[in-house]
Amino acid sequence: MCLAIPAEIIEVDPDSDTAQVALGGVVKEISLALVTDVTVGDYVLVHVGYALNKISQDEAEHTLALIREIGMLQDESGASDASDAGAGRSA
Template sequence: MCLAIPARVVALQEDQQALVDLSGVRKSISIALVPQAQVDDYVIVHVGHAIGLLDPEEAQRTLALFAELPAGSPA
């Protein structure tokens, strides 16, 4: 099973990279597939790559669903 999660872009970096916030964890990812991504946009992240833009409301709904999962449960 593959999982892609919403993340908010907090900074653009060199070489088509961006720093994103994944529920408090910051990670550098590739935005080569979504070069139009800007700071404060939500992107869908899969294996270290942004694979699409996401509406902020949809991102919040998805993150809220993830937050409801019990710790240690399979996603």
């Protein structure tokens, strides 16, 4: 199963068709080869270094909240929003 994660575009380089995105305190360079008309502040779904499509801020925030709830994403302080993020996991 593959998972695309919403991330906010914080910088666009039109010359290289890439962007810097921020997610949980991590900044990553991604390709914009598969999307058009994205600007700083937009949210995109990112999978293996590619923006797959542009999504609304509301949809991005809702999806990120769900991912945090299951303990799969930390906030910028490094803490998970899930109260029992390790429950049910085996080593």
